[in-house]
Amino acid sequence: MTPVNWLLQGGQEILGILLAPLLMGWVGIWRAWLQNRRAPSLMQPYRQLFKLFHKEVVLAETASPLLRVTPYLLFGCMGLTASLIPMVITDLPLAGAVDVIALVGLLSLARVFLALAAMDVGTAFGSLGARREMLVSFLAEPALLMVFFTIASLNASTSLRFMVTGFAARGFYLYPSLAFAGVAFLMVLLAENGRIPVDNPETHLELTMIHEAMILEYSGRHLALIEWASALKLLIYFSLGFALFLPFGLTDSQQGWGILGALILFLLKLTVMGAGLAVLETVSAKQRLFRVPEYLGTAFLLAVLAILLHYLLGS
Amino acid sequence: MPIVRTLPGTVPAWQETVSREDLRNLCLGQKERGARLVSLWGSDEGEETFVLHLALAVQEGLCWVRVPLPARDPTYPALDDVFANANRLQRATHDLLGLLAQGAADGRPWLRHDAWPPDRFPLRKGEGGEAYPPRVREPYPFVTVSGQGVHEIPVGPVHAGVIEPGHFRFSVVGERVLRLDTQLGYTHKGIEKRAESLAPAELIHLAGRVSGDSTVAGAWATAQALESILGRQIPERAEWLRALWLERERLVNHLGDLGYLCNDVGLSAGFSLFWALKETALRTHESLVGHRYLRDQIQLGGVVRALTASDCQSLREECVTLEKEVYRLRDLLQEHAGVQDRYLGTGRVPPELAARLGLVGLAGRASAQAWDLRVSCPTPPYAQAEVRMATRTQGDVAARVAVRFDEIFESLRLIHHFVEHLPSGPSHWDDSPPLCAGIGVGWVEGWRGEVFVALEMGARGQVRRWHPEDVSMSNWPVLEHAVQGNIVPDFPLINKSFNLSYSGQDG
Numbered sequence: 001m002t003p004v005n006w007l008l009q010g011g012q013e014i015l016g017i018l019l020a021p022l023l024m025g026w027v028g029i030w031r032a033w034l035q036n037r038r039a040p041s042l043m044q045p046y047r048q049l050f051k052l053f054h055k056e057v058v059l060a061e062t063a064s065p066l067l068r069v070t071p072y073l074l075f076g077c078m079g080l081t082a083s084l085i086p087m088v089i090t091d092l093p094l095a096g097a098v099d100v101i102a103l104v105g106l107l108s109l110a111r112v113f114l115a116l117a118a119m120d121v122g123t124a125f126g127s128l129g130a131r132r133e134m135l136v137s138f139l140a141e142p143a144l145l146m147v148f149f150t151i152a153s154l155n156a157s158t159s160l161r162f163m164v165t166g167f168a169a170r171g172f173y174l175y176p177s178l179a180f181a182g183v184a185f186l187m188v189l190l191a192e193n194g195r196i197p198v199d200n201p202e203t204h205l206e207l208t209m210i211h212e213a214m215i216l217e218y219s220g221r222h223l224a225l226i227e228w229a230s231a232l233k234l235l236i237y238f239s240l241g242f243a244l245f246l247p248f249g250l251t252d253s254q255q256g257w258g259i260l261g262a263l264i265l266f267l268l269k270l271t272v273m274g275a276g277l278a279v280l281e282t283v284s285a286k287q288r289l290f291r292v293p294e295y296l297g298t299a300f301l302l303a304v305l306a307i308l309l310h311y312l313l314g315s
Numbered sequence: 316m317p318i319v320r321t322l323p324g325t326v327p328a329w330q331e332t333v334s335r336e337d338l339r340n341l342c343l344g345q346k347e348r349g350a351r352l353v354s355l356w357g358s359d360e361g362e363e364t365f366v367l368h369l370a371l372a373v374q375e376g377l378c379w380v381r382v383p384l385p386a387r388d389p390t391y392p393a394l395d396d397v398f399a400n401a402n403r404l405q406r407a408t409h410d411l412l413g414l415l416a417q418g419a420a421d422g423r424p425w426l427r428h429d430a431w432p433p434d435r436f437p438l439r440k441g442e443g444g445e446a447y448p449p450r451v452r453e454p455y456p457f458v459t460v461s462g463q464g465v466h467e468i469p470v471g472p473v474h475a476g477v478i479e480p481g482h483f484r485f486s487v488v489g490e491r492v493l494r495l496d497t498q499l500g501y502t503h504k505g506i507e508k509r510a511e512s513l514a515p516a517e518l519i520h521l522a523g524r525v526s527g528d529s530t531v532a533g534a535w536a537t538a539q540a541l542e543s544i545l546g547r548q549i550p551e552r553a554e555w556l557r558a559l560w561l562e563r564e565r566l567v568n569h570l571g572d573l574g575y576l577c578n579d580v581g582l583s584a585g586f587s588l589f590w591a592l593k594e595t596a597l598r599t600h601e602s603l604v605g606h607r608y609l610r611d612q613i614q615l616g617g618v619v620r621a622l623t624a625s626d627c628q629s630l631r632e633e634c635v636t637l638e639k640e641v642y643r644l645r646d647l648l649q650e651h652a653g654v655q656d657r658y659l660g661t662g663r664v665p666p667e668l669a670a671r672l673g674l675v676g677l678a679g680r681a682s683a684q685a686w687d688l689r690v691s692c693p694t695p696p697y698a699q700a701e702v703r704m705a706t707r708t709q710g711d712v713a714a715r716v717a718v719r720f721d722e723i724f725e726s727l728r729l730i731h732h733f734v735e736h737l738p739s740g741p742s743h744w745d746d747s748p749p750l751c752a753g754i755g756v757g758w759v760e761g762w763r764g765e766v767f768v769a770l771e772m773g774a775r776g777q778v779r780r781w782h783p784e785d786v787s788m789s790n791w792p793v794l795e796h797a798v799q800g801n802i803v804p805d806f807p808l809i810n811k812s813f814n815l816s817y818s819g820q821d822g
Contacts, residue, residue: 035587124468128803197653200581204476207468208579208804285653286581289490289804 129213324543532761617743676764750776
């Protein structure tokens with residue numbers, strides 16, 4: 001490992017953290033356009049973060065240190081996860097450090113702390129949100145793991161790096177199992193990021209909230225970190241999707257032009273898929289909460305079908 | 316034997332005076348014949364007497380029952396076992412005037428909260444002078460449910476969205492609602508006290524401010540009562556224009572509600588489509604009469620602005636485009652599986668329950684309670700227009716949505732009809748008639764349901780007692796039944812499908 005590698009690793013980390021609010025802004029713009037509304041500026045999420053960082057933190061009297069630690073922990077988890085995913089370059093020093101199972105674990109760690117902190121103050125809405133979040137995530141997690149296992153069996157490795165380079169080495173090839181896994185992954189992405197049809201990030205109705213209900217007690221820089229971590233999480237899921245299902249353009253070279261090309265392709269994918277997410281959200285309604293198990297059950301089933309297909313067809 | 320006195324005016328109404336001993340028998344007998352309690356209120360008649368008033372809707376029209384009560388013992392037998400909606404009306408009457416319903420199942424305060432001491436009654440003569448009476452803190456005893464795994468979710472009175480204040484106490488197991496207890500009264504303004512000794516013109520202005528989204532209905536009902544006391548008809552053109560504004564009010568509110576009902580299921584695109592239509596209609600109001608929500612368009616003896624031929628033309632054209640757009644949106648909602656899944660079967664009020672609880676208005680019609688004043692008791696412009704009543708039997712959110720769509724189309728047809736055949740002539744009285752004492756009623760089908768007004772004028776032409784009743788007062792308790800057995804995240808949707816007025820019920 002050369003210093004250049006570490007430099008690139010650091011570069012990707014910073015890129016991810018800085019890019020995440022932009023992705024949120026982009027999705028927001030498309031949502032507004034699709035609803036015939038005038039869109040906010042692309043920079044709006046940054047302004048929001050700037051505003052929140054300059055506001056005072058107000059804590060409930062009953063808040064324990066857990067509530068104060070959670071925003072940093074959440075941001076740390078997401079920041080670390082972002083550095084593990086090959087966004088532009090495949091052979092980064094940290095990419096080989098952990099496999100996808102550890103990655104799912106990291107995401108779970110963040111979630112457990114968020115849910116615990118939500119119950120910390122003891123308001124009705126916090127525990128309501130925590131309970132619902134757990135309902136969603138304990139169903140989404142197995143589906144996500146099955147998606148990973150499908151791709152792991154295709155490439156005989158659970159390391160993200162080899163999963164990505166494995167595809168690249170074989171060139172263009174159609175895998176029927178990947179189609180099922182892809183749909184399952186998309187469904188999990190929507191559920192895990194609190195998007196419609198599972199949760200509505202824009203709602204003001206306290207009683208219907210999932211993610212928003214958990215963070216009602218936060219303010220100031222704590223809220224900013226949580227919002228930023230949520231944006232980062234969406235970017236992580238997008239990058240994961242690109243790495244696993246649309247890996248074209250990822251480079252293993254450390255030449256300037258190769259990296260630049262891969263970076264442009266990555267941004268292009270984000271642009272297209274961000275708009276796609278907004279379209280998907282605009283045309284669907286939010287499901288009744290008790291439909292969510294069915295929805296995630298379907299995602300899990302699709303992922304299982306994907307892995308079965310792989311073993312049956314050998315492809 | 317009750318003394319019966321027929322009231323003048325367009326609403327078929329009469330007044331009966333009975334003793335409090337005969338009150339229950341009268342109510343039981345009327346209930347047997349299918350009567351419904353519209354309102355219950357009280358008045359301080361001075362000279363050591365109080366009077367309890369009831370308004371009953373019967374087949375032939377409106378029956379106003381007076382029950383004199385002695386000042387040293389202002390009590391009457393409770394009626395909440397006869398008419399379910401009497402519960403909160405009795406409690407409100409006690410808070411405001413100190414008339415006590417004996418044997419009532421629920422004796423908790425309703426409108427008072429902690430705003431004034433329990434032994435003070437602001438509607439009594441000579442009371443209510445001070446702006447800030449002493450406060451006595453007392454907790455409101457909510458209905459509780461006990462059992463394993465039952466817990467409570469308190470919501471409000473301050474909400475995350477910009478809506479009116481109300482407190483909802485849910486008893487839930489997991490996500491399932493076992494029971495909802497509502498506490499309203501946060502927007503009690505003492506508007507009935509304010510009305511005392513006002514002149515007629517001021518009263519109509521005040522009536523338009525009881526509930527901002529029903530300003531035409533409230534003002535019209537009050538004007539109707541005043542005009543019946545004065546014993547003079549208003550010009551035909553004025554009646555038509557009032558009906559025109561009432562239908563426009565219905566149209567605008569229904570469009571807004573349908574937008575909200577899309578928003579509450581996360582379909583923001585539907586929200587903006589409906590609200591774009593609502594906004595067009597509001598801007599038309601702005602350009603025609605200078606107020607987006609048509610406030611202060613009704614005056615004693617007519618309406619403020621006469622429409623020109625070109626105004627009528629633009630209203631007609633708007634009807635055509637709106638109809639086309641709303642048809643398109645209805646198809647969109649009907650074919651959206653996700654939306655229909657949320658609407659169907661949610662917040663169901665079966666017809667039997669609706670009849671027992673006295674559900675009326677738009678929500679009532681969605682539960683097979685076929686009552687629409689425009690059809691059941693039509694006043695002039697509606698009598699000729701042959702209004703088609705929209706009813707459904709399922710009583711769920713989907714039914715309330717369907718009734719709203721039907722009523723939009725019917726309102727558009729009526730608006731078209733009204734501007735097409737608008738009679739010529741003056742649109743208000745040219746002179747102001749001499750003021751006189753008397754009693755009168757107003758009864759108008761607003762967009763939520765009926766708006767009732769009882770009015771008593773004093774000898775010098777000033778208000779002695781004015782009591783407006785929005786249909787929300789009777790319908791709010793039904794919401795508590797509608798959410799039972801549903802899940803917590805469906806409450807906002809069910810609530811919005813009723814969309815009852817806080818301000819209108821708090822008074």
